[in-house]
Amino acid sequence: MTASPVQLLPRPVDPSVDHGIQAIVAGEASGSTCSTDLAASPWTFDTTPGYGPGASMGDVLPTGSPAQGTLPATYREAPEEELHERIRAAKETLGDRVVILGHFYQRDEVVRHADYVGDSFQLAKAAQAHPAAEAIVFCGVHFMAETADLLSRPEQAVILPNLAAGCSMADMADIDQVEECWEQLEDVYGPLDEPNADGLVPVIPVTYMNSSAAIKGFVGRHGGIVCTSSNARTVLEWAFARGRRVLFFPDQHLGRNTAKAMGVPLEAMPMWNPHRPLGGSSEQDLRDARVILWHGFCSVHRRFTVDQIDKARAEHPGVRVIVHPECPMPVVDAADEAGSTDVIRRAIEDATEPTTFAIGTEINLVQRLAAQHPQHTIFCLDPVVCPCSTMYRIHPGYLAWTLEELVAGRVVNRITVPGSVADPARVSLDRMLACVPQAPARKA
Numbered sequence: 001m002t003a004s005p006v007q008l009l010p011r012p013v014d015p016s017v018d019h020g021i022q023a024i025v026a027g028e029a030s031g032s033t034c035s036t037d038l039a040a041s042p043w044t045f046d047t048t049p050g051y052g053p054g055a056s057m058g059d060v061l062p063t064g065s066p067a068q069g070t071l072p073a074t075y076r077e078a079p080e081e082e083l084h085e086r087i088r089a090a091k092e093t094l095g096d097r098v099v100i101l102g103h104f105y106q107r108d109e110v111v112r113h114a115d116y117v118g119d120s121f122q123l124a125k126a127a128q129a130h131p132a133a134e135a136i137v138f139c140g141v142h143f144m145a146e147t148a149d150l151l152s153r154p155e156q157a158v159i160l161p162n163l164a165a166g167c168s169m170a171d172m173a174d175i176d177q178v179e180e181c182w183e184q185l186e187d188v189y190g191p192l193d194e195p196n197a198d199g200l201v202p203v204i205p206v207t208y209m210n211s212s213a214a215i216k217g218f219v220g221r222h223g224g225i226v227c228t229s230s231n232a233r234t235v236l237e238w239a240f241a242r243g244r245r246v247l248f249f250p251d252q253h254l255g256r257n258t259a260k261a262m263g264v265p266l267e268a269m270p271m272w273n274p275h276r277p278l279g280g281s282s283e284q285d286l287r288d289a290r291v292i293l294w295h296g297f298c299s300v301h302r303r304f305t306v307d308q309i310d311k312a313r314a315e316h317p318g319v320r321v322i323v324h325p326e327c328p329m330p331v332v333d334a335a336d337e338a339g340s341t342d343v344i345r346r347a348i349e350d351a352t353e354p355t356t357f358a359i360g361t362e363i364n365l366v367q368r369l370a371a372q373h374p375q376h377t378i379f380c381l382d383p384v385v386c387p388c389s390t391m392y393r394i395h396p397g398y399l400a401w402t403l404e405e406l407v408a409g410r411v412v413n414r415i416t417v418p419g420s421v422a423d424p425a426r427v428s429l430d431r432m433l434a435c436v437p438q439a440p441a442r443k444a
């Protein structure tokens, strides 16, 4: 689509993307959405065999995804204000027994109830600051709740309000595919745990935080490490100090953008397509590789284009373009800056003069930043309103339900990582923490 970058609503900016989508679909606001289905309630999506508009490669529910039970009608039918009141009341009753975590990309109607707002790892760490809390309600997606479970105490229950809130990128690296890839690499490189004369093993696996606990466990078992979008470069340096190559998953773009900035030539970064023998590369390409990139991507960040940046520059002379490193390489190259959600947030906070920012990341964060910083003009590079549709499934109705169940003494939608996976997964996280400290999440 070629519409101009638009604010969802006139200033003061309403941080609610949901209100914007409802208004667009009802014809009460200009602009467009990537799917009018977004205006429907998530329990409506959950009854259909899809994975949410724009969420996944084939838009098909991945095998093994949890099936969401029916949300009771009292939550489905309650008006927005009633749900907020019920959430507030349940939270007050529970007091310190519960901690609510809200991801930067979460819808505003949910984030307003969060005790902490941050990225996935900041939030998992924030939960650790509340060892006495019985329950951690993670308003994010499945892999984030798994990470919180890995870092919390065993008796604490980590709750994902809607089990259908997955991450299409994380689902692109399935543990069976990764195990198969590792066997094929062993056929090419020989024993993968044997260092050469320089003390380097043939390949070190590195996984982005946005991956399942099973993948983090695989990485932990094979001498590898986890990275975030804030520390990917430091983690790759750690890996290159131990191996001749890196197998990077699931996000090809974060891997490519980071390795390119470190001087790794593009021809030394073959892609691994799990559906093709040797990932679709030749043995020679794999031998010459420095970074093998898994064929994964974020459906939200893949939407950003160089054309959007050109248009923003033409329409807003002097605009500062900042994009997330999950965006494709040409977009990162064309932007003024690239960085994690935290980098984007701090860049805006630190701007002392009124500035126009065009941001290439998820719309809920962009819209919230625009509302929080009215002295600046802040808009999303993508003119089409297209939130992370899986995270968007955490509707206030689900949050009210999980909290009221806790009040009644029942834990629903608990995410538990089995010990056989959790132990090596913690090893891979500990390696990351040892090589780079993390900025903390903010209290909301």
Ligand code: SF4
Residues within 6 Å of the ligand: 105, 141, 166, 167, 168, 169, 170, 210, 298, 299, 300, 301, 362, 388, 389, 390, 391
């Ligand atoms: S924004 Fe992309 S990477 Fe993040 S949770 Fe959504 S689909 Fe996954």
